[in-house]
Amino acid sequence: xxxxxxxxxxxxxxxxxxxxxxxxxxxxxxxxxxxxxxxxxxxxxxxxxxxxxxxxxxxxxxxxxxxxxxxxxxxxxxxxxxxxxxxxxxxxxxxxxxxxxxxxxxxxxxxxxxxxxxxxxxxxxxxxxxxxxxxxxxxxxxxxxxxxxxxxxxxxxxxxxxxxxxxxxxxxxxxxxxxxxxxxxxxxxxxxxxxxxxxxxxxxxxxxxxxxxxxxxxxxxxxxxxxxxxxxxxxxxxxxxxxxxxxxxxxxxxxxxxxxxxxxxxxxxxxxxxxxxxxxxxxxxxxxxxxxxxxxxxxxxxxxxxxxxxxxxxxxxxxxxxxxxxxxxxxxxxxxxxxxxxxxxxxxxxxxxxxxxxxxxxxxxxxxxxxxxxxxxxxxxxxxxxxxxxxxxxxxxxxxxxxxxxxxxxxxxxxxxxxxxxxxxxxxxxxxxxxxxxxxxxxxxxxxxxxxxxxxxxxxxxxxxxxxxxxxxxxxx
Ligand code: 4AD
Ligand code: MG
Numbered sequence: 001x002x003x004x005x006x007x008x009x010x011x012x013x014x015x016x017x018x019x020x021x022x023x024x025x026x027x028x029x030x031x032x033x034x035x036x037x038x039x040x041x042x043x044x045x046x047x048x049x050x051x052x053x054x055x056x057x058x059x060x061x062x063x064x065x066x067x068x069x070x071x072x073x074x075x076x077x078x079x080x081x082x083x084x085x086x087x088x089x090x091x092x093x094x095x096x097x098x099x100x101x102x103x104x105x106x107x108x109x110x111x112x113x114x115x116x117x118x119x120x121x122x123x124x125x126x127x128x129x130x131x132x133x134x135x136x137x138x139x140x141x142x143x144x145x146x147x148x149x150x151x152x153x154x155x156x157x158x159x160x161x162x163x164x165x166x167x168x169x170x171x172x173x174x175x176x177x178x179x180x181x182x183x184x185x186x187x188x189x190x191x192x193x194x195x196x197x198x199x200x201x202x203x204x205x206x207x208x209x210x211x212x213x214x215x216x217x218x219x220x221x222x223x224x225x226x227x228x229x230x231x232x233x234x235x236x237x238x239x240x241x242x243x244x245x246x247x248x249x250x251x252x253x254x255x256x257x258x259x260x261x262x263x264x265x266x267x268x269x270x271x272x273x274x275x276x277x278x279x280x281x282x283x284x285x286x287x288x289x290x291x292x293x294x295x296x297x298x299x300x301x302x303x304x305x306x307x308x309x310x311x312x313x314x315x316x317x318x319x320x321x322x323x324x325x326x327x328x329x330x331x332x333x334x335x336x337x338x339x340x341x342x343x344x345x346x347x348x349x350x351x352x353x354x355x356x357x358x359x360x361x362x363x364x365x366x367x368x369x370x371x372x373x374x375x376x377x378x379x380x381x382x383x384x385x386x387x388x389x390x391x392x393x394x395x396x397x398x399x400x401x402x403x404x405x406x407x408x409x410x411x412x413x414x415x416x417x418x419x420x421x422x423x424x425x426x427x428x429x430x431x432x433x434x435x436x437x438x439x440x441x442x443x444x445x446x447x448x449x450x451x452x453x454x455x456x457x458x459x460x461x462x463x464x465x466x467x468x469x470x471x472x473x474x475x476x477x
Contacts, residue, residue: 003069005040014074014084021045021086022069022094024123027106028062034088036068039122042129042280046077046085058091064106065097065123111464118468118477126284129277130457130465133270137453140269141222141243144262150218150245155205157224160197161427164207164376168228169200170238201226204446207378207431209246210407213442214434220245222449232472234461235350235399237450239470246444252380252389252406255443256366259393259402260314263364263452268310270456271303278303278456285458302458305396309455314364319387320344322367325360326352347374350399357394365394377417378431379405380441391445395455404445411435 003020004012023038023045031051035044047070051059062068072086079085099105103117104124114121121127142152158172174194175181183189190198205221212219221244228238245258271278282302289297300308317325326332326341326348339349348367357365368391369382379388393402408414414435418425425432453465463469468477 006036006038006043006045007040009045009074009086010041010043010082010084012074012084014076016073016075018071019074019086020069020071021047023067025062025064025066025068025097027064031059034062034068034070036070037128039128042125042132042276043082046079046082047072047088048085049088049091054088054091058093061093061096062091063097063099063102065099065102065104066093067095067097068092069094111461115463115469122467125280127464129280130453130459131467132277133274133281133457134449134453134465136270136274137266137449137456138222140266140273141449143269144265145220145245148218150220151212151216153209153212153216153219153221154223155202155208155212155221157202158195158199159202159208160195160199161207161431164204168230169203170226170228172199172201203227204242205244206246206444206446209244209444210442211430211434213246213248213444214438214440217249218245218247230472234463235451235454237462237466237469237471240462240466241449243447243449244444246442248440248442250406250443251441252368252391252443255404255406255445256316256368256391259391259404259445259447260366263393263402263447264310266452267306267456271306271310278306281457281459305458306456309364309395312363314366314393315361316366316368318369319348319367319371320369322348322352322356322365325356329355329360331355345371345373353392353394353399354396357396357399362396364396367392367394372417375405377421377423378407378414380408381413381417389443395451397460398451398455401451401455402445402447404443406441406443409435409439409441411439 003022006021006023009019009021021036021038023036026035026037026044028034032049034047034049036047037044069092070086070088071090072088074084075087077083077085104120109124114124114127122131145152175188175192181188181192190196203225205223209219209221223241224239225242226239229236285302323341323344331337332341337351339351341352369387370390372381372386372388375388375390379390381388389406391404392400395401408417411432414432415425418428450462450465454462457465459465463471
């Protein structure tokens, strides 16, 4: 008999048909009721054991966490809370679980404790829901771009170009860390290294995606990126997944429109595909809220927040407008910001972003036309000579979720920017070629997958939305 998943079983009309199921015990009550889960959905199937006719040795092995194969018949449930249940005929204990040492007890565990047990935490309701949401979002992202005529491209993870300037990089080398790899000047001699040059893990696939967009039109990458910045925050990972679309013939306006439509579309898809998991996460958040003082509670619940984003236009303002609002804001005047807003040109910190999104506009905000000096070399210079066609999308509770721009397509302007920023032009020879041969206006952006999952699940720490987080001083598992 082929096993079914719990998800499929629960959809079936119970009419005493024979069924077989495999899964892990969530709870075992009164020597009679096994709640079994197999990861296919957040719900469990109740399996009712005829304990009088079951070997007591087997019964003693049915504990939380044990894995079982169960054969029986699917019947209408006698109890409350479920439509159908399995009347058990046969139980095979596949793997016992020592309840004395098993960390995942049938009770509430703190998120910190579960992080230390990341190899087991997916067996809890919260983490299995988060991981199903993550999977569904990833597929929704691919689906969105496919329907829009984009091509999925893979850019290198080991990169020889380190000019993106997006953050500190992790070195990739096969050299031994000892004196033999030093040259006469006592510097590391990368000529001896595997690639014969210095290489790093990529911080972004953008530059290579631009190259691919110049022949394929509309492309996107979706892969891991690495940043060795030592920011131990609840929004930063050293290894995270980024989606980077890049579009030939798009200007900044087209780029912002696409980004907004894209985010709305994948969240809408998720609310349709992942109803039960979102309801579970919503309930979790409501419970968490109840433990907080009234003024710190969320105004909208999780499901309402998702609907709000789907149904409302994002607010679009220039950096200069944002700067004016912040400069004249109460927290700035009362010196409440850690980084006061004084002069035009300052970089916006997350406290400023969150003020704009959560207090001032109370909706997602797109800020565009940033000062050139706080943005990367490749962003297109505006006519004013001071600002570039950059855009960031800011989300409530998260801050920056998307960063993007229209790219500088004019060879001479790009070259002078590279020079001003003291970047080695010869390192970017191939990137400059794109401007020499058939250059066109083009744009793109990067969305951090984990930041999007934070928003979609209502979780507040980025370490809880990726299976095995990599952060400073932490790379267990
Ligand atoms: O704004 P960023 O640095 O943009 C780029 O890398 C561009 N090359 C993207 C492009 O135009 N193709 O990063 C983009 C997004 C951020 O908005 C944020 O959501 C996420 O990536 N991100 C991180 N997520 C988790 N941990 C980190 N350390 C992150 N750094 C950036
Ligand atoms: Mg950014």
